[in-house]
Amino acid sequence: MDSPDPDRPATHDLGGNPRFRCTPVEPDDDAPPSDFDKRVDAVRSVLREKGLFTVDEMRFNIEALHETEYFGLTYYEKWLRSVTAVMVRKGVITWEDIK
Amino acid sequence: MAGTPLPESVELLDKLVAALKRRGVLVEEDIARCQTQAERAQPETGARMVARAWLDPEFRALMLRDGTAAAEAFGVAMAGAPPLGVLEDTDRLHHLVVCTLCSCYPRAVIGYPPHWYKSAAYRARAVREPRAVLAEFGTVLPAGVQVRVVDSTADYRWMVLPTRPAGTEGWSEEQLAAIVTRDCLVGVTLPVAENARIAA
Amino acid sequence: MSHGVHDTAQARFAPGARVRVKPGRPERIAPMHLRTPHYVRGREGVVARALGRFPNPEDLAFGRPGEPRILYHVEFDQPPVWGEGEVGDTVLIEIFEHWLEEA
Structure with a gap:
């Protein structure tokens, strides 16, 4: 859905995005985080504590996801992708570790 | 979005954690401690x-x-x-x-x-x-x-x-x-x- | 490299100052990590207060040490931003000093 419109905001820059104008916010969409979710979150905390990445590296690598994944993956799946991307980029792990 | 992670995501998490452990970056106790703190x-x-x-x-x-x-x-x-x-x-x-x-x-x-x-x-x-x-x-x-x-x-x-x-x-x-x-x-x-x- | 919530001595803008957010979409040219939402770029607002001095996230995102910059709370009238909404309603946003100029 790449548009040539130069004013089109980045995918993650969602404020006011008319695409969601008619999507109700669902206050009842309130399931507690799953074990997967909590584990991803905890791994992120450990790595941040150890100074291996900053919140902005994490945010940037989520923003870099393709639109399909940005809107298709669950929240903590996106975190996992981002954490993994930063760890590979920094040489903490290699792509062979995760292939 | 609520929802179940893809099987490939579950697998990726396992591989990431295994690699981080193998390379001496973290141990299971680190993860448990951070999770406990988040849950608190x-x-x-x-x-x-x-x-x-x-x-x-x-x-x-x-x-x-x-x-x-x-x-x-x-x-x-x-x-x-x-x-x-x-x-x-x-x-x-x-x-x-x-x-x-x-x-x-x-x-x-x-x-x-x-x-x-x-x-x-x-x-x-x-x-x-x-x-x-x-x-x-x-x-x-x-x-x-x-x-x-x-x-x-x-x-x-x-x-x-x-x-x-x-x-x-x-x-x-x-x-x-x-x-x-x-x-x-x-x-x-x-x-x-x-x-x-x-x-x- | 001091930074933190109370470090506002070097703030260029005082509470009440009218400021304009720099316009543009530089992230269309190259990958960047910008914490200034698109919808207030080029818009005028009023400084509520300086919040502190924090490393520039535009550097941190790429693993570079971030130069500390003053972060402000800036308030914008809502209706002019969207062309809709209730008069008197506002949006309050954290914006770094290098995104602001005098209005």
Whole structure:
């Protein structure tokens, strides 16, 4: 859905995005985080504590996801992708570790 | 978005953790410790801070001046966490917190964010049509109340100090804390005295 | 490299100052990590207060040490931003000093 419109905001820059104008916010969409979710979150905390990445590296690598994944993956799946991307980029792990 | 992770995501997490362990970056105990700490953060903390602020003008002043110190006074470990800012509602002003760029949320004093807070719909709409979003939470503000949407974009995390509802005169700190829900702390709902009876 | 919530002595803008957010979409030209939402770029607002000095996230995102910059709370009237909404409603946003100029 790449548009040539130069004013089109980045995918993650969602404020006011008319695409969601008619999507109700669902206050009842309130399931507690799953074990997967909590584990991803905890791994992120450990790595941040150890100074291996900053919140902005994490945010940037989520923003870099393709639109399909940005809107298709669950929240903590996106975190996992981002954490993994930063760890590979920094040489903490290699792509062979995760292939 | 709520939902089940793809099998490939579950596999990726296992591989990532195994690689980090193999390379000596972390051990299982590190993960367990961080998870326990995250699970300990609950909306009751923010609720108790609000109740204290309603009863104790000095604490209220501290909370508005330095939310981080106020959280620490309630035993929250804030070292390494983003600074906490607290925004005070009045009879004329209502705050609504959103993060349009990602999903910044005052986790230290409320816990894991609910799914709707991270949803595209909430992030897109709260800044543009806050009153319509509030209505979807059943919140209708009295006439004459201005809405100030807080787009949480950078280094702080923001919590709302709602106004103390009528009908709570003489209540204890515990009674007051019981009507301050998670959703009140980001401004999508308002505390009401009747909730105490509903909850009982 | 001091930074933190109370470090606002070098703030260029005082509470009440009218400021304009720099316009543009530089992230269309190259990958960047910007914490200034698109919808207030080029718009005028009023400084509520300086919040502190924090390392520039535009550097941190790429693993570079971030030069500390003053972060402000800036308030914008909502209706002009969207062409809709209730008069008196506002949006309050954290914006770094290098995104602001005098209005």
